[in-house]
Amino acid sequence: MSKRTFVVWRGNKDGGNFVEYPVEVEEGMVVLDAIHQIQRTSAPDLACRWNCKAAKCGSCSAEVNGKPRLMCKTRLDDLPGEEAITVKPLKSFPIIRDLVTDVSWNYTVNKKIPPFTPKKGADFIMQQSDVDRVQEFRKCIECFLCQNVCHVVREHNQKSHFFGPRFFIRVASLEMHPMDALNRIPQIKKEGGLGRCNITKCCTEVCPEEIHITDNGIIPLKERVVDQFFDPVQIVIRKITGADKPQPTE
Amino acid sequence: MSEISSAVDDKGLGATGRRDAWWVGPLLVVLGLSAFGVYSTWAAWTGNNYLLTAGGADYLSPFYSPDLKSLLGISVPFSYAFLILWVPLGFRASCYYYRKSYYRAFFLDPAACAVGEPKGRRYKGETAFPFILQNFHRYFFYLATIVLLFLWYDAGRAFFFADKLGQLHFGVGVGSIVMLLNVIALSGFSLGCNSLRHLTGGKLDCFSCSAAARTRYKLWGGVTFFNLRHMEWAWISLFSVGLTDLYIRLCCMGVLHDIRIF
Numbered sequence: 001m002s003k004r005t006f007v008v009w010r011g012n013k014d015g016g017n018f019v020e021y022p023v024e025v026e027e028g029m030v031v032l033d034a035i036h037q038i039q040r041t042s043a044p045d046l047a048c049r050w051n052c053k054a055a056k057c058g059s060c061s062a063e064v065n066g067k068p069r070l071m072c073k074t075r076l077d078d079l080p081g082e083e084a085i086t087v088k089p090l091k092s093f094p095i096i097r098d099l100v101t102d103v104s105w106n107y108t109v110n111k112k113i114p115p116f117t118p119k120k121g122a123d124f125i126m127q128q129s130d131v132d133r134v135q136e137f138r139k140c141i142e143c144f145l146c147q148n149v150c151h152v153v154r155e156h157n158q159k160s161h162f163f164g165p166r167f168f169i170r171v172a173s174l175e176m177h178p179m180d181a182l183n184r185i186p187q188i189k190k191e192g193g194l195g196r197c198n199i200t201k202c203c204t205e206v207c208p209e210e211i212h213i214t215d216n217g218i219i220p221l222k223e224r225v226v227d228q229f230f231d232p233v234q235i236v237i238r239k240i241t242g243a244d245k246p247q248p249t250e
Numbered sequence: 251m252s253e254i255s256s257a258v259d260d261k262g263l264g265a266t267g268r269r270d271a272w273w274v275g276p277l278l279v280v281l282g283l284s285a286f287g288v289y290s291t292w293a294a295w296t297g298n299n300y301l302l303t304a305g306g307a308d309y310l311s312p313f314y315s316p317d318l319k320s321l322l323g324i325s326v327p328f329s330y331a332f333l334i335l336w337v338p339l340g341f342r343a344s345c346y347y348y349r350k351s352y353y354r355a356f357f358l359d360p361a362a363c364a365v366g367e368p369k370g371r372r373y374k375g376e377t378a379f380p381f382i383l384q385n386f387h388r389y390f391f392y393l394a395t396i397v398l399l400f401l402w403y404d405a406g407r408a409f410f411f412a413d414k415l416g417q418l419h420f421g422v423g424v425g426s427i428v429m430l431l432n433v434i435a436l437s438g439f440s441l442g443c444n445s446l447r448h449l450t451g452g453k454l455d456c457f458s459c460s461a462a463a464r465t466r467y468k469l470w471g472g473v474t475f476f477n478l479r480h481m482e483w484a485w486i487s488l489f490s491v492g493l494t495d496l497y498i499r500l501c502c503m504g505v506l507h508d509i510r511i512f
Contacts, residue, residue, distance in 0.1 A: 065268065066267025067270075151367060176455055178457075178458075180455070199349055199353075219444045223448035
């Protein structure tokens, strides 16, 4: 057993400090284990959100050594051994206390997206080829690491007119669903601010579920926006064939 | 237990808690794209040493293909390359992979994930001019495909050598192989294009609902195969174009001698 130093941010919305804690390290430990040890031995009032400890609930998101990660999925032996390990709350969301942030903005965005709306007389016997594509998006555990790392939110704080990567893939999963009847592309272009995404792929880099958020979700949505708003040939074809799906009503 | 700092909010250019060498990636992109930009501009500007005919060969530099000088028979007061290069330039500049690369490396928007950006900029992403023009990527893809077809013709033509009477005979020179590898690399890049992926099948909501949809699903799968390595194809093809021009140029200048394998 060896010792490592953890530097953990402590505070609330009014401010705080980084505080050093020594931690007894065992083989196989993850950062969340270390935080629990700190709670047990040094700081019982250290606030930290967690639930499953199996990378499936998406609760224990934090920034470890500056990178947005799930604490339960970050092994200590993957971090440089000689340095102190820094743990701080997600930068893009308001701090409640210590490592716990207020992620309620995400739920507000979620409510804006019209839910799955089946076509009239939809036949729900689906082929695997159709299931596969939308299934990838349903792996999302809503850890909001992608929302946190997206620079439109993180650096430019454009939450009021931007949905963020998590909700782009939610829209993608609905738009690419063969039984869905709605057209959410105008909404994602205007209200969702899809054009503000400059596809720098940070969302994909941090996704613990390894969803190809940019390549399989955002870029296909951008191409659908091009179909409906920028490509004159596609616009004319749609006008002639009347192929538009209905848009959601307010 | 001891307090060591009071800052949680990293702000400003380069501000980050990351300890890895996050700056290496953007730096390599700056070096790679700058090197190619300088060389290709110079090579296009010169307007010479782009067609090797020595030894009966017919090697045309990809910067000057299609050979508009012969095809159109017109004279322009600048290098013919400038009539062509805006097409591959537009295709690459609006490519989703290159967009990621240069937004990060040149615009620092962001330079790397969870790394601070320059302060005081009003960010609009791709919703305003000039970046809203990225939405026309598919049109550059169409034009680049026409250029690519000419490059395939050139690569095929590079396997035929003229004798003293002007008759063509099959043969293989180092240049033939260089041109073939270049056009294969360019095709790998084009076949992984995200717009092509969308147009072949990505725009469909149902892959199984008709015979045409099932065919398009297969095409979509093929494009996806190339798309998974789009970054690699982008860099390989970028350098293959530059190196192919360099090989032909050096042969034209007499610095290199094109070896006939048979």
